[in-house]
Amino acid sequence: xxxxxxxxxxxxxxxxRLVVFLSVSFILLLLLVLRIMFLQFVQGASLKEIATKxxxxxxxxxxxxxxxxxxxxxxxxxxxxxxxxSVNPSALEYSxxxxxxxxxxxxxxxxxxxxxxxxxxxxxxxxxxSFVIAEKVENDKITSLQNWxxxxxxxxxxxxxxxxxxxxxxNNLASNLIGFTGTDNSGLxxxxxxxDNILAGVPGKVLTATDSVNxxxxxxxxxxxxxxxxxxxxxxxDVNVQSIAEKYLAQAVTDNKADGGNVIIMxxxxxxxxxxxxxxxxxxxxxxxxxxxxxxxxxxxxxxxxKNNALFNMWKNTAVQTTYEPGSTFKIITAAAGLEEGLIxxxxxxxxxxxxxxxxxxxxxRCWKYYEPHGSESLREALENSCNPAFIQLGKKIGAKKxxxxxxxxxxxxxxxxYFYGESNSVFFDENTINExxxxxxxxGQRFTITPIQLITAISAVAxxxxxxxxxxxxxxxxxxxxxxxxxxxxxxRQVISKETSEKLMDMLExxxxxxxGKYAKISGYSVGGKxxxxxxxxxxxxxxxxxxxxxxxxxxxxxxxxxxxxxxxxGYSHQGSQxxxxxxxxxxxxxxxxxxxxxxxxxxxxxxxxxxxxxxxPDVTNKKISEAKSxxxxxxFNVKISGDEDENSTLVIDQVPKPGVTLLEDSSVYLYTSKNxxxxxxxxxxxxxxxxxxVINSIKASNLNVILDGSGTVVSQNIAAGKKVEEGTVxxxxxQTETASGY
Numbered sequence: 040x041x042x043x044x045x046x047x048x049x050x051x052x053x054x055x056r057l058v059v060f061l062s063v064s065f066i067l068l069l070l071l072v073l074r075i076m077f078l079q080f081v082q083g084a085s086l087k088e089i090a091t092k093x094x095x096x097x098x099x100x101x102x103x104x105x106x107x108x109x110x111x112x113x114x115x116x117x118x119x120x121x122x123x124x125s126v127n128p129s130a131l132e133y134s135x136x137x138x139x140x141x142x143x144x145x146x147x148x149x150x151x152x153x154x155x156x157x158x159x160x161x162x163x164x165x166x167x168x169s170f171v172i173a174e175k176v177e178n179d180k181i182t183s184l185q186n187w188x189x190x191x192x193x194x195x196x197x198x199x200x201x202x203x204x205x206x207x208x209x210n211n212l213a214s215n216l217i218g219f220t221g222t223d224n225s226g227l228x229x230x231x232x233x234x235d236n237i238l239a240g241v242p243g244k245v246l247t248a249t250d251s252v253n254x255x256x257x258x259x260x261x262x263x264x265x266x267x268x269x270x271x272x273x274x275x276x277d278v279n280v281q282s283i284a285e286k287y288l289a290q291a292v293t294d295n296k297a298d299g300g301n302v303i304i305m306x307x308x309x310x311x312x313x314x315x316x317x318x319x320x321x322x323x324x325x326x327x328x329x330x331x332x333x334x335x336x337x338x339x340x341x342x343x344x345x346k347n348n349a350l351f352n353m354w355k356n357t358a359v360q361t362t363y364e365p366g367s368t369f370k371i372i373t374a375a376a377g378l379e380e381g382l383i384x385x386x387x388x389x390x391x392x393x394x395x396x397x398x399x400x401x402x403x404x405r406c407w408k409y410y411e412p413h414g415s416e417s418l419r420e421a422l423e424n425s426c427n428p429a430f431i432q433l434g435k436k437i438g439a440k441k442x443x444x445x446x447x448x449x450x451x452x453x454x455x456x457x458y459f460y461g462e463s464n465s466v467f468f469d470e471n472t473i474n475e476x477x478x479x480x481x482x483x484g485q486r487f488t489i490t491p492i493q494l495i496t497a498i499s500a501v502a503x504x505x506x507x508x509x510x511x512x513x514x515x516x517x518x519x520x521x522x523x524x525x526x527x528x529x530x531x532x533r534q535v536i537s538k539e540t541s542e543k544l545m546d547m548l549e550x551x552x553x554x555x556x557g558k559y560a561k562i563s564g565y566s567v568g569g570k571x572x573x574x575x576x577x578x579x580x581x582x583x584x585x586x587x588x589x590x591x592x593x594x595x596x597x598x599x600x601x602x603x604x605x606x607x608x609x610x611g612y613s614h615q616g617s618q619x620x621x622x623x624x625x626x627x628x629x630x631x632x633x634x635x636x637x638x639x640x641x642x643x644x645x646x647x648x649x650x651x652x653x654x655x656x657x658p659d660v661t662n663k664k665i666s667e668a669k670s671x672x673x674x675x676x677f678n679v680k681i682s683g684d685e686d687e688n689s690t691l692v693i694d695q696v697p698k699p700g701v702t703l704l705e706d707s708s709v710y711l712y713t714s715k716n717x718x719x720x721x722x723x724x725x726x727x728x729x730x731x732x733x734x735v736i737n738s739i740k741a742s743n744l745n746v747i748l749d750g751s752g753t754v755v756s757q758n759i760a761a762g763k764k765v766e767e768g769t770v771x772x773x774x775x776q777t778e779t780a781s782g783y
Contacts, residue, residue, distance in 0.1 A: 101203060141164060233459070237270050306601075391418070434482025566594045567592070573615045658675055732751070744769055
């Protein structure tokens with residue numbers, strides 16, 4: 040019996056172990072089922088996505104960046120096909136499977152891509168899996184590389200990937216406005232940055248099925264995600280107008296030893312910016328090459344911070360990013376407010392009195408003619424004389440509250456257009472804390488700052504019958520994928536002053552140019568209105584120097600262009616806006632108005648010259664025999680210059696300098712060229728400033744050049760800068776003045 044009981048105990052223990060085993064197995068099975076359910080129903084979608092990604096290779100297709108055009112259809116920024124060359128040193132092999140000689144390859148790379156041989160060889164000897172050897176490579180160099188690889192039987196280890204590169208056909212033209220892109224073709228500065236979402240486009244993709252070792256599956260499925268190329272953008276900018284502005288701006292900055300300057304040319308009727316020039320400028324194709332010769336010499340010694348600051352200053356568009364005190368150009372705004380409020384009329388002689396200064400809050404504020412005060416003045420005379428005391432008196436009549444109402448109406452508290460990169464805003468006194476002294480200084484344009492674009496926008500409203508227009512820089516956008524064109528319509532903001540007030544002001548501003556401080560901007564054949572400006576630095580900041588400016592509009596009825604010239608810290612013979620910026624206005628308008636087709640009211644084909652000189656129109660002698668050409672020119676009163684000893688009775692003239700149709704002084708020299716003797720010589724332009732007409736003619740003849748004398752007296756400006764090399768026979772136009780136009 041005892042043995043039997045023991046056997047029963049043993050069976051019970053075995054059963055317990057079995058129960059435990061089955062229980063654990065059940066629990067494990069349950070956990071497995073739950074895990075499968077979790078993977079299937081909870082993580083199924085994400086795991087499927089991961090698996091799909093692991094089975095697909097993705098190749099990005101870069102979009103073409105849109106082209107920037109000027110208003111006439113000329114390309115300002117274009118993208119061209121280039122390639123990026125990469126190398127995998129461990130995979131470099133000849134066709135027979137042997138390793139490529141890296142010294143030979145380093146020589147090939149350095150020759151084709153102009154690289155340093157030692158640095159290239161060092162990179163090829165590294166254990167890096169892959170690296171870029173050359174970026175943004177033009178097609179001719181890629182062809183050279185491919186030919187070398189074929190000739191040397193190099194079959195692997197070198198990868199050529201298609202890419203694009205941004206080009207700027209006009210190099211420095213409008214550089215501070217247009218800006219540039221980085222190596223990834225995204226905009227870094229200027230319009231390239233603010234228009235980036237329009238120009239850039241959206242990359243496409245090619246998805247290809249791959250096997251477990253990432254090899255492409257034959258006949259596998261491919262999926263294409265269509266690329267969206269960037270849109271083309273047409274600007275309101277006109278290359279020809281921009282070139283004229285830049286030419287005379289650069290000359291003015293150089294001649295006046297200034298720190299820099301800017302010019303804005305705007306159509307007031309629609310707000311179109313026809314030109315926006317900054318000087319110094321830079322080459323858009325080499326944006327990281329500094330343009331300052333002094334900085335170049337010590338560039339390597341500069342800190343990274345100093346280098347960055349220098350580059351940012353070079354890229355800066357001062358027309359929209361830099362604020363300044365507008366000086367007397369701002370008197371137009373004060374006059375507009377006074378007229379609109381009915382506080383003043385144009386021609387009441389007793390409205391103002393200038394004793395040479397005005398006492399404001401115990402401070403004597405002087406007129407520029409302190410020692411010869413203007414006495415009694417009307418508003419017209421106060422504008423002509425640029426008299427500060429008169430405008431202090433007018434500002435006091437208007438009062439701070441109403442002044443600020445007009446400042447706001449003219450848009451002076453707001454930035455003008457989001458497409459202008461980094462546009463700054465004005466800095467005015469707090470309206471709640473403004474005092475009598477602040478009102479006085481504001482009335483003649485000092486002790487607050489605005490941007491040039493804000494000022495020309497406001498003054499353009501005066502020229503546009505009182506209607507403020509938003510500056511327009513983008514004219515249209517073309518979707519290159521669909522061909523659809525979106526036009527950016529002109530945007531009238533508000534009526535700031537009445538048409539009547541506008542007409543009165545335009546009439547007075549024409550008087551400023553005809554009879555006042557703006558005489559340097561007067562042009563024969565065109566009505567021009569304008570106002571000079573000279574702002575002085577604050578006490579303690581004398582190093583900042585004066586700012587000389589001039590704003591002009593032409594014609595004064597149905598105005599087509601408004602031009603603002605701003606020159607920073609001129610250090611020449613004068614710092615006054617009339618003498619520094621006035622001649623630049625004249626030079627610009629003299630070329631821009633005819634180009635835009637603005638009719639002249641001067642029916643004569645002759646130009647203004649001194650009374651002691653005779654002029655004649657240069658005839659066309661091209662395609663005529665030399666003997667005939669000489670006879671025609673000598674009969675017209677010109678000297679003939681021609682090299683070579685060709686038969687004059689059979690050889691034809693193929694070109695002449697100057698070109699026919701220009702009105703020149705008699706006894707001017709005309710250079711003739713034939714097919715056999717067509718080599719040209721250059722000569723240096725002399726400095727003619729301050730010379731009389733006789734001195735100019737003698738200097739010009741000695742330099743083998745020709746001259747047009749515009750006006751009489753002494754030379755105040757010349758259209759081609761002194762020291763510049765030009766072709767012999769080139770015509771230099773000089774502006775002469777008998778009476779010194781002074782004043783701010």
